[in-house]
Amino acid sequence: xxxxxxxxxxxxxxxxxxxxxxxxxxxxxxxxxxxxxxxxxxxxxxxxxxxxxxxxxxxxxxxxxxxxxxxxxxxxxxxxxxxxxxxxxxxxxxxxxxxxxxxxxxxxxxxxxxxxxxxxxxxxxxxxxxxxxxxxxxxxxxxxxxxxxxxxxxxxxxxxxxxxxxxxxxxxxxxxxxxxxxxxxxxxxxxxxxxxxxxxxxxxxxxxxxxxxxxxxxxxxxxxxxxxxxxxxxxxxxxxxxxxxxxxxxxxxxxxxxxxxxxxxxxxxxxxxxxxxxxxxxxxxxxxxxxxxxxxxxxxxxxxxxxxxxxxxxxxxxxxxxxxxxxxxxxxxxxxxxxxxxxxxxxxxxxxxxxxxxxxxxxxxxxxxxxxxxxxxxxxxxxxxxxxxxxxxxxxxxxxxxxxxxxxxxxxxxxxxxxxxxxxxxxxxxxxxxxxxxxxxxxxxxxxxxxxxxxxxxxxxxxx
Amino acid sequence: xxxxxxxxxxxxxxxxxxxxxxxxxxxxxxxxxxxxxxxxxxxxxxxxxxxxxxxxxxxxxxxxxxxxxxxxxxxxxxxxxxxxxxxxxxxxxxxxxxxxxxxxxxxxxxxxxxxxxxxxxxxxxxxxxxxxxxxxxxxxxxxxxxxxxxxxxxxxxxxxxxxxxxxxxxxxxxxxxxxxxxxxxxxxxxxxxxxxxxxxxxxxxxxxxxxxxxxxxxxxxxxxxxxxxxxxxxxxxxxxxxxxxxxxxxxxxxxxxxxxxxxxxxxxxxxxxxxxxxxxxxxxxxxxxxxxxxxxxxxxxxxxxxxxxxxxxxxxxxxxxxxxxxxxxxxxxxxxxxxxxxxxxxxxxxxxxxxxxxxxxxxxxxxxxxxxxxxxxxxxxxxxxxxxxxxxxxxxxxxxxxxxxxxxxxxxxxxxxxxxxxxxxxxxxxxxxxxxxxxxxxxxxxxxxxxxxxxxxxxxxxxx
Numbered sequence: 067x068x069x070x071x072x073x074x075x076x077x078x079x080x081x082x083x084x085x086x087x088x089x090x091x092x093x094x095x096x097x098x099x100x101x102x103x104x105x106x107x108x109x110x111x112x113x114x115x116x117x118x119x120x121x122x123x124x125x126x127x128x129x130x131x132x133x134x135x136x137x138x139x140x141x142x143x144x145x146x147x148x149x150x151x152x153x154x155x156x157x158x159x160x161x162x163x164x165x166x167x168x169x170x171x172x173x174x175x176x177x178x179x180x181x182x183x184x185x186x187x188x189x190x191x192x193x194x195x196x197x198x199x200x201x202x203x204x205x206x207x208x209x210x211x212x213x214x215x216x217x218x219x220x221x222x223x224x225x226x227x228x229x230x231x232x233x234x235x236x237x238x239x240x241x242x243x244x245x246x247x248x249x250x251x252x253x254x255x256x257x258x259x260x261x262x263x264x265x266x267x268x269x270x271x272x273x274x275x276x277x278x279x280x281x282x283x284x285x286x287x288x289x290x291x292x293x294x295x296x297x298x299x300x301x302x303x304x305x306x307x308x309x310x311x312x313x314x315x316x317x318x319x320x321x322x323x324x325x326x327x328x329x330x331x332x333x334x335x336x337x338x339x340x341x342x343x344x345x346x347x348x349x350x351x352x353x354x355x356x357x358x359x360x361x362x363x364x365x366x367x368x369x370x371x372x373x374x375x376x377x378x379x380x381x382x383x384x385x386x387x388x389x390x391x392x393x394x395x396x397x398x399x400x401x402x403x404x405x406x407x408x409x410x411x412x413x414x415x416x417x418x419x420x421x422x423x424x425x426x427x428x429x430x431x432x433x434x435x436x437x438x439x440x441x442x443x444x445x446x447x448x449x450x451x452x453x454x455x456x457x458x459x460x461x462x463x464x465x466x467x468x469x470x471x472x473x474x475x476x477x478x479x480x481x482x483x484x485x486x487x488x489x490x491x492x493x494x495x496x497x498x499x500x501x502x503x504x505x506x507x508x509x510x511x512x513x514x515x516x517x518x519x520x521x522x523x524x525x526x527x528x529x530x
Numbered sequence: 531x532x533x534x535x536x537x538x539x540x541x542x543x544x545x546x547x548x549x550x551x552x553x554x555x556x557x558x559x560x561x562x563x564x565x566x567x568x569x570x571x572x573x574x575x576x577x578x579x580x581x582x583x584x585x586x587x588x589x590x591x592x593x594x595x596x597x598x599x600x601x602x603x604x605x606x607x608x609x610x611x612x613x614x615x616x617x618x619x620x621x622x623x624x625x626x627x628x629x630x631x632x633x634x635x636x637x638x639x640x641x642x643x644x645x646x647x648x649x650x651x652x653x654x655x656x657x658x659x660x661x662x663x664x665x666x667x668x669x670x671x672x673x674x675x676x677x678x679x680x681x682x683x684x685x686x687x688x689x690x691x692x693x694x695x696x697x698x699x700x701x702x703x704x705x706x707x708x709x710x711x712x713x714x715x716x717x718x719x720x721x722x723x724x725x726x727x728x729x730x731x732x733x734x735x736x737x738x739x740x741x742x743x744x745x746x747x748x749x750x751x752x753x754x755x756x757x758x759x760x761x762x763x764x765x766x767x768x769x770x771x772x773x774x775x776x777x778x779x780x781x782x783x784x785x786x787x788x789x790x791x792x793x794x795x796x797x798x799x800x801x802x803x804x805x806x807x808x809x810x811x812x813x814x815x816x817x818x819x820x821x822x823x824x825x826x827x828x829x830x831x832x833x834x835x836x837x838x839x840x841x842x843x844x845x846x847x848x849x850x851x852x853x854x855x856x857x858x859x860x861x862x863x864x865x866x867x868x869x870x871x872x873x874x875x876x877x878x879x880x881x882x883x884x885x886x887x888x889x890x891x892x893x894x895x896x897x898x899x900x901x902x903x904x905x906x907x908x909x910x911x912x913x914x915x916x917x918x919x920x921x922x923x924x925x926x927x928x929x930x931x932x933x934x935x936x937x938x939x940x941x942x943x944x945x946x947x948x949x950x951x952x953x954x955x956x957x958x959x960x961x962x963x964x965x966x967x968x969x970x971x972x973x974x975x976x977x978x979x980x981x982x983x984x985x986x987x988x989x990x991x992x993x994x
Binding site (some may be wrong): 118138141145187192327346354 | 560
């Protein structure tokens with residue numbers, strides 16, 4: 067009989083292996099939302115923490131039918147390894163999705179990946195040496211944080227307002243880098259319904275950003291997972307369609323328009339970059355699931371994929387509105403939040419002095435979860451903010467979840483007022499973790515509801 | 531209408547982006563078998579190049595039934611994100627597979643990955659700084675080559691013989707490293723039916739290897755994709771079962787016992803290492819396909835998974851024998867090859883002076899493919915060898931494929947003899963690419979058939 071392995075991971079163990087770890091592990095971080103998953107999987111927890119689409123709406127009969135057809139006509143191929151760059155059929159589906167977003171691409175420029183996350187990883191693998199600069203938004207996608215940190219990147223986060231990344235601040239940052247003799251390896255942006263901030267980059271900013279990239283020969287990584295999930299207003303052109311493809315790498319995914327559980331995303335990139343990304347993928351996982359790729363292409367062949375997206379949009383639009391109403395009802399007067407035109411997230415900011423990381427611990431005792439704002443920064447900022455997802459849970463759970471968060475916030479706020487002996491003062495705010503930068507107020511500009519006093523809360527509630 | 535993107539990737543393009551590429555891209559290589567996939571997908575090509583199991587044997591009815599059950603009972607969960615470490619159910623299946631291999635593991639020590647390939651990537655991510663030493667076998671798994679090179683590792687390849695890695699040479703290499711003041715980050719071995727060499731590490735060598743790891747507190751990465759595909763002889767204990775789990779990281783996969791197209795593998799590692807690998811995976815792809823994981827656990831729940839493995843073993847055993855016979859019939863007298871007790875591969879070595887990379891180009895004109903030996907080395911060795919897969923194609927194609935390879939080899943050999951004006955001389959051998967080391971003759975020891983003259987070929991054919 068084989069020996070039963072030893073279990074406990076003691077400090078002796080850590081010591082034993084620590085000397086073998088690569089330098090990158092010292093700065094590698096977990097993603098805030100990944101760490102939460104074990105907790106939020108418990109059925110009694112209302113999780114507003116995930117970036118989860120509602121997968122309960124996918125028709126079981128259609129799923130079974132597609133898989134039945136695959137069994138009959140393509141099973142051996144479905145269970146086999148596929149080419150690293152992806153199957154020809156799934157690339158044709160990707161071309162259709164991107165066309166619906168207003169971007170024309172050649173299938174030969176596509177690399178199919180294991181979710182959109184892998185695109186971020188492969189772009190870093192291709193471009194980033196330790197210490198290299200990546201420019202991102204402030205806040206940025208919490209899932210990009212472990213990717214950037216594992217490549218030991220120097221991430222500079224550029225403030226946003228209601229029109230997305232502040233291009234004037236970007237230009238200042240680029241000028242600063244010029245003086246340091248440094249060039250950012252790429253600019254990472256989520257122009258539509260940004261994760262986590264919920265804001266959308268305006269057309270003039272898109273045009274200017276692309277122009278800057280061309281002038282300076284800089285690469286942009288355009289992350290566009292939610293582009294088709296717009297609940298109001300007119301679509302804006304993608305950065306890639308404005309640029310023509312010389313300096314923009316597109317990141318797309320089926321996660322939010324079909325299913326994240328199939329783990330199929332894609333990159334569209336200039337050929338020399340794409341070739342390196344392909345080599346990087348060979349080392350990472352050889353190829354993405356053939357089963358998933360063939361499921362996607364059979365799904366596209368057997369139905370109008372846009373019908374399902376339309377149905378999801380109806381659902382998510384209503385849930386967004388339910389959450390906005392609940393926030394107006396349950397968050398204290400000093401809180402502010404964004405009003406997204408699409409996507410999955412609202413970004414709420416609490417009065418100075420509150421800390422959403424502490425707050426999460428208390429919220430979890432009441433079985434409700436969110437992503438604390440610090441998870442969206444690499445520099446310790448974000449302590450007063452939180453990301454709230456409205457796509458993954460039903461109306462009643464949204465209302466109840468926000469009600470519980472509101473309770474916890476009010477309690478903490480009362481405690482803080484008692485401690486500071488009066489109305490909330492900015493002096494009471496604890497220093498940020500990084501200690502070097504102050505939390506920035508730029509997101510205040512983003513707000514649907516400007517900073518307000520309790521007096522007008524009733525009015526807004528009526529409007530909701 | 532969006533602007534149509536530019537297509538061609540000119541040298542101007544390469545120049546434009548080259549300055550942005552990370553240092554690692556300079557040493558990143560493609561995997562020999564990945565590069566071949568586009569060619570070998572053509573139906574007229576007999577490919578002995580892939581590491582493909584035969585997926586045409588999976589019962590379509592069973593596949594459709596499992597997917598139908600998933601549609602009815604678990605669809606929302608199947609299409610949703612899952613935990614980074616993997617679903618609890620699929621971990622239970624992994625415990626069963628490892629138990630069948632004689633290794634007892636705790637589900638909490640498992641990380642589910644996107645194929646076994648991702649384990650190699652995550653182990654490197656956790657342990658390897660640029661320039662760090664990895665020890666591997668000579669030859670090693672061609673798919674490990676792009677992974678190791680993307681981490682800029684200094685790979686030292688240790689000769690093998692019929693009993694696997696030469697532990698005496700390993701000890702010399704470790705002593706050399708001691709003198710350099712360096713410690714290898716891990717020792718990468720495939721003890722069972724090695725890919726590509728087809729040899730199996732003997733029990734005394736396993737015991738000694740584990741002992742060395744314990745004495746020196748070195749990690750071993752035990753890659754065991756084919757452990758259950760043994761066609762003759764008795765199973766040997768895994769390195770992990772000999773070690774108890776302190777210094778051995780296990781790599782497993784469902785690729786060869788169910789399907790590679792589902793892309794589900796796993797790592798079992800000491801907790802501190804596993805935690806870092808989990809963080810690394812968050813950045814790489816968040817989690818592996820939930821669809822694939824639930825397919826696996828439903829498959830295990832609905833049938834005896836070992837029955838399918840037993841059926842595959844029957845099939846592959848026969849194909850191995852067909853290939854061994856064909857090699858005896860069609861390869862020239864000076865060629866040698868291994869006789870694997872299991873797995874998917876035979877490693878054939880041609881007379882000095884022939885180059886299998888050149889040979890492949892000629893073989894492809896006759897619509898037959900193999901992996902040239904250089905793909906299994908990082909130092910330019912392997913030029914006279916080739917990896918031949920016998921699991922992925924039928925008996926007739928194996929015979930015909932080997933016949934065509936034999937033809938090309940004979941022609942090249944005749945040409946070489948004409949050029950060198952007589953019987954084959956080792957002096958005629960071109961220098962290896964690396965230029966620093968001589969090709970090693972150690973694999974000659976591995977051979978079922980020792981170097982022989984044409985005279986006894988007929989005798990062996992009769993025996994076949």
